[in-house]
Amino acid sequence: MNNPSLPLGVITLLITHSVLADHHKQQNHHLEETIVVSAPFQQTVAATALPVSVLKGESYRRAVTNSLGETLQNQPGIQNSSFGTGVGQAVIRGQSANRVQILQNSANTLDVSAISPDHANGVEPLLAAGIEVIRGPATLLYGNGAIGGIVNVIDERIPETSFSTPEFSFEQSHNAGNDENKSVGKVNFSTSSLNFHLDAFTRNNNDVEINGYAIDELLLPERNTYGFIANSEAQASGHTIGTSISGDWGFLGLSRNDLDNEYGLPPGAHPHEEDETEEVHADEQELVRIDMSQTRYDLRGKVLLPDHFVEQLTGSINYIQYQHNELEVETGGSSELGTRFENEGLEARLTLTHAPMNSWVGHWGVQFSDSKFSAQGEEAFIPETDRRNYALFGIERWDAGKTTLELGLRIERNQLDPGARCNRNETTSSLSASVLRDLGESTNLMVAFSRSQRAPTLEERYSNTRVATCTPDPSSLVLHAATALYEIGTPDLDVETASNLEIGITRHAGSWTGELNLYYNHIRDYIYLLENGVDSFDRPIATYLAEDTTFYGAEVQLGRTLMQTGKGTLELRLQGDIVRASFDNGGNVPRMSPPRLGGGLLFASNQWSLDLGLTHVFDQSHTAVGETETDGHTLLELYADYHFTPGERELLMFVKGTNLLDEQMRNHLSFLKNFSPQAGRAIRFGVRFTY
Numbered sequence: 001m002n003n004p005s006l007p008l009g010v011i012t013l014l015i016t017h018s019v020l021a022d023h024h025k026q027q028n029h030h031l032e033e034t035i036v037v038s039a040p041f042q043q044t045v046a047a048t049a050l051p052v053s054v055l056k057g058e059s060y061r062r063a064v065t066n067s068l069g070e071t072l073q074n075q076p077g078i079q080n081s082s083f084g085t086g087v088g089q090a091v092i093r094g095q096s097a098n099r100v101q102i103l104q105n106s107a108n109t110l111d112v113s114a115i116s117p118d119h120a121n122g123v124e125p126l127l128a129a130g131i132e133v134i135r136g137p138a139t140l141l142y143g144n145g146a147i148g149g150i151v152n153v154i155d156e157r158i159p160e161t162s163f164s165t166p167e168f169s170f171e172q173s174h175n176a177g178n179d180e181n182k183s184v185g186k187v188n189f190s191t192s193s194l195n196f197h198l199d200a201f202t203r204n205n206n207d208v209e210i211n212g213y214a215i216d217e218l219l220l221p222e223r224n225t226y227g228f229i230a231n232s233e234a235q236a237s238g239h240t241i242g243t244s245i246s247g248d249w250g251f252l253g254l255s256r257n258d259l260d261n262e263y264g265l266p267p268g269a270h271p272h273e274e275d276e277t278e279e280v281h282a283d284e285q286e287l288v289r290i291d292m293s294q295t296r297y298d299l300r301g302k303v304l305l306p307d308h309f310v311e312q313l314t315g316s317i318n319y320i321q322y323q324h325n326e327l328e329v330e331t332g333g334s335s336e337l338g339t340r341f342e343n344e345g346l347e348a349r350l351t352l353t354h355a356p357m358n359s360w361v362g363h364w365g366v367q368f369s370d371s372k373f374s375a376q377g378e379e380a381f382i383p384e385t386d387r388r389n390y391a392l393f394g395i396e397r398w399d400a401g402k403t404t405l406e407l408g409l410r411i412e413r414n415q416l417d418p419g420a421r422c423n424r425n426e427t428t429s430s431l432s433a434s435v436l437r438d439l440g441e442s443t444n445l446m447v448a449f450s451r452s453q454r455a456p457t458l459e460e461r462y463s464n465t466r467v468a469t470c471t472p473d474p475s476s477l478v479l480h481a482a483t484a485l486y487e488i489g490t491p492d493l494d495v496e497t498a499s500n501l502e503i504g505i506t507r508h509a510g511s512w513t514g515e516l517n518l519y520y521n522h523i524r525d526y527i528y529l530l531e532n533g534v535d536s537f538d539r540p541i542a543t544y545l546a547e548d549t550t551f552y553g554a555e556v557q558l559g560r561t562l563m564q565t566g567k568g569t570l571e572l573r574l575q576g577d578i579v580r581a582s583f584d585n586g587g588n589v590p591r592m593s594p595p596r597l598g599g600g601l602l603f604a605s606n607q608w609s610l611d612l613g614l615t616h617v618f619d620q621s622h623t624a625v626g627e628t629e630t631d632g633h634t635l636l637e638l639y640a641d642y643h644f645t646p647g648e649r650e651l652l653m654f655v656k657g658t659n660l661l662d663e664q665m666r667n668h669l670s671f672l673k674n675f676s677p678q679a680g681r682a683i684r685f686g687v688r689f690t691y
Helices: 057-063 068-072 137-141 458-462
Strands: 052-056 078-082 088-092 100-104 130-134 149-154 167-175 180-190 195-205 208-213 226-229 234-247 250-265 286-304 310-330 335-357 360-377 385-400 403-417 424-440 443-454 486-488 496-507 512-534 540-565 568-583 596-604 608-617 633-644 650-658 682-690
Touching (some): 052 057, 057 130, 068 078, 068 088, 068 130, 068 149, 088 100, 088 149, 137 385, 137 403, 385 458, 403 458
Antiparallel strands (some): 130 149, 167 180, 167 682, 195 234, 208 226, 234 250, 250 286, 286 310, 310 335, 360 385, 385 403, 403 424, 424 443, 443 496, 496 512, 512 540, 596 608, 608 633, 633 650, 650 682
């Protein structure tokens, strides 16, 4: 395998782009000043006893892309699981899909992105104000599917306070690497009694440029392309309106968001059953386009009750209509619907925070969700299923000066109802504890332990299962095109039980700042998809099975101010991460995140800033059975901006270069690493106006 070495001089510059410091306006904002919205007691980053990553402000605007996975991929311990250029799922310490809970303003997205790797999240990063990634006790607040962690997208669509003056922002940018144009606008204002939030975006791009061939194997030579990824053009748009009333008592608000996202899948990435038996000619190629749409309503409020035992009540109701259409497009341009996935769901939450009792402060709540999933068409390998969840959860926090203790509990009832004999009801229970110790000199030591359970999902139980008998149906298997497998569920799977231990040390002020985290996670009855042969027609069969696994790894990030004068500040950042995962009976867990080492330099003055980042992704040779190794690569990025501030207005011009070495990069986490490399060299430039 190719394992290029890094020059010694480069090591001193290593960093991933996303950990670079905020714009000069945020330079003096220390870590302890950042509020963690997902945390139960709204603590600062430095005060919480949680493993947390926060991306907000100018750092978020620099990092944001078209998917959650790509936006977060440079955060410590987080990588991107892509499926072509239109999909990017966040992978946290090797965990993804059903083990990572995606939230929007602390409420479940209720999309079907976890069911298949070619399904995009029903969240638009361009409209967000920031993202929080939480592990540890706080994950118990949100669901049993958060063994890996939660990703909470904060977009402020329901104003919680009034605006003293109107706020307006608009950004326009162009990416030369795929001819992409983006427009994003936001407006906030208040009248005498109401607050309003409006936002909208649109983006579109042509085929993504790459260095070399798209397909790296002679699988489909007639479909291969050089210099670009075919069918990678995409377009998306969305808008939101939110309104609220607010005062010293709290707030109550309502919002509606509409999102449309159309993207293509690379040729050969989405085979059909007829492809197994029929010859595919170059002039009969069929492409697959995804047309996703979603409408979401949010009702959210908070009541403040000072001088009462219950100090605060918070409630929310969310209703979502989600549709994912897979269109088969012929060479001539005609198309027909292949498969339609739909999910209609509602989630309600009510939480309370009680006053201190002997130094204990508590946050308790109940949660209910009800959704109906359906799939129609040639890829309908999962039966129509009703899903219901009922949960009770709570976190208690004890603060004694230099020591903070947090204890968490969640009990959840999970119901899957596909009809007939296949109904399943599971009760999961999860516990967690974390301790934060102030060591002095702005340094904290954190130790966290959790025991979390996850109930099997509908695709893990019911894929290609005859509901009437609750048994596999080998005579009428339906191909899951995204994985090119005939997947078979196991209705009697047990719940997963993860026991996780984490130790971390953080220094949030001083000449050197940084964080080191070590973790060990043993999962009993870890559910995975095992390719275990072919049927009588030589079709590839894969079954959902359970086996004990162990995950362990480390993450580190360091920062130092090298120079600070009246002309500006020069900062150095370093970071790296590694994770290993294996089955207790032998063998590696598939598609595991490769090790990374990164760093960079940031210079920021009163009017301009410049940062240079370099990340090396190492070879991934710890592969599973049937999985190939993946070469490493080196990613060089550059960002620069210049801004004017006449009065209360700001005009910022920026340029961002990605993959400046124009390397051909294959993503080991992707099902399509052999069909769709990462984007080649690209330059994005734009302007942002804020009032």
